[in-house]
Amino acid sequence: MSSFITHDMSLVAEIRRRTAAANRNNVSRTAAYLAFYREHPEVHWALLAHLVSRNSGWSMTDLCGEWLPRLIDEQDIRAFFWFLERNNWLIFHDAYAQLLLYAEMKRTGTDLTHLLPHLGVSRFMQPVWREFLEKQDSVRLTRALIVNEQQYIEQRVVRKPFIREQVLANLTDQVQSVLSLNQVLFPYKAHPADRRLSIVGIATNRFPAVRQRISTGKTLYRLLYADDQRHEAIVRWAERIPHTGSRADYWPHLFSPKPHDEIAAPVYVPRIDGTALRPGCPKLYSPVLSAVWPDVEHAPADGVDWYRDEKWLEALEDEDDLPTMESEAYLRSLQLAEKGLERITAMK
Numbered sequence: 473m474s475s476f477i478t479h480d481m482s483l484v485a486e487i488r489r490r491t492a493a494a495n496r497n498n499v500s501r502t503a504a505y506l507a508f509y510r511e512h513p514e515v516h517w518a519l520l521a522h523l524v525s526r527n528s529g530w531s532m533t534d535l536c537g538e539w540l541p542r543l544i545d546e547q548d549i550r551a552f553f554w555f556l557e558r559n560n561w562l563i564f565h566d567a568y569a570q571l572l573l574y575a576e577m578k579r580t581g582t583d584l585t586h587l588l589p590h591l592g593v594s595r596f597m598q599p600v601w602r603e604f605l606e607k608q609d610s611v612r613l614t615r616a617l618i619v620n621e622q623q624y625i626e627q628r629v630v631r632k633p634f635i636r637e638q639v640l641a642n643l644t645d646q647v648q649s650v651l652s653l654n655q656v657l658f659p660y661k662a663h664p665a666d667r668r669l670s671i672v673g674i675a676t677n678r679f680p681a682v683r684q685r686i687s688t689g690k691t692l693y694r695l696l697y698a699d700d701q702r703h704e705a706i707v708r709w710a711e712r713i714p715h716t717g718s719r720a721d722y723w724p725h726l727f728s729p730k731p732h733d734e735i736a737a738p739v740y741v742p743r744i745d746g747t748a749l750r751p752g753c754p755k756l757y758s759p760v761l762s763a764v765w766p767d768v769e770h771a772p773a774d775g776v777d778w779y780r781d782e783k784w785l786e787a788l789e790d791e792d793d794l795p796t797m798e799s800e801a802y803l804r805s806l807q808l809a810e811k812g813l814e815r816i817t818a819m820k
Contacts, residue, residue: 484590487572491565497767498529498557501564502715508571510711512578516610517617518571520693521563522710527656528560529717529761536764537719538757539813542740548638553765555639558629561770563621566593570601570617577605596620596779600788615788618689623778626682655802656692659722660705668747669709669722671799672702690792717761726806728755729763740817742810747803 494504505522509515534540535549544552569591577584585601600616603609629635657673674691677684697703709722719727725748732754734741743753797805 480584480587480590483573483576483584484587487569487576487591490572491569494568495561495564497761497765498525498532498560499715499717499761501525501560501568502529504564504568506710508568508575512571512575514608514610515571515574515613516693516697517567517614519707519710520614520618520689520696521567523658523696523706524656524689524692525560525564526710526715526721528556529715530657530719530758531654532556533717533719533759533761533764536759538735539740539809542813542817551638554768555629555635557765557768558770559625561768562625562628562773565773566624567617567621569593570597574601574604592773594620594624594777594779596623596777596784612788614693615690618693619686619784619787622682622685622689623784624775627778628773628775630682655797655805656688657722657802658692658696658706660702660709662702662705668725671722671802672796673802674794674796675805686787687792687794690787690790691794691796694791694793695796717759719756719758724755725749726756727758729758729760731757731759738817738820740810740813742807742814744803744807744810 494500502522502525505518505525509518509522512518532553535544535553541549570588570593573584573587573591576582583602583605585598585605588598588601589595597616597620600613604613630640654677655673655675657671659669659671662670672695674688674695676688696706713721715721716729718729720729726744734754735757741753743749743756749755
């Protein structure tokens, strides 16, 4: 009996070690999700997490990019980065450990779900993983992970007084909405001959209530898997283009990781004309993550098990269908943002 316990605890320690090693920053997390998906494509959530984590990285670098530094002071920029980074870190800390445990269960053909509590995972997930081992219901597992991870950060970040008072209640989140940097985007090549990638995604309203975030996650999941051809194109793009944190990863015709001389100009002059830049205009500055944000040393994950009410099981059955957007709508939002920024900077 003691040898089994020793083996179990050694496995828990190894999973924690591997999770911490991959949890260095947004770029390493994003790469780890994709690597896991390549080996275990039945775990749809890993691909969804990879793509959403790319978007988190873009939001982090937006804080030091072309637009937001003109409107937000350095203190608020750092506070919002911490908010994004802490959420990204916590979700990986919780979910990637589950993924690694599943990989071991798949390798050995052994039910190890009794180890989930030792990894700090909510009891909400234990029966879901047991069911997945038997039935391989990818949809139900994905929905469960969406619910679990949003509940996980709700208690540990979103409800913290500092976040409510210094991030969600101040202008930082509102300014980001004004400048149309609050979408979650999935890039892909619609046709092999296309020079530019298409976009499909969803616009989010600030950082909404947990139910709305769960609905957003489920809608993104539907988008990702609803069309086989588009799904395959999204995966091809993700495998071909490493995540850097720069929006040049998907639209290099508009964005560049290199700064330019006009960044310091007091009044912003719009540059996007139709689907391209106006002649002679520099691209929009979108830095890589490593150029603007150092790695963060996080405090341990705090909090208690969120699962108290069986009503959340209903979210595993329902499909959500929030409004989505494609390339044309995204371009219009960028153009409107430029006009808004021009107006705001001209008034200063």
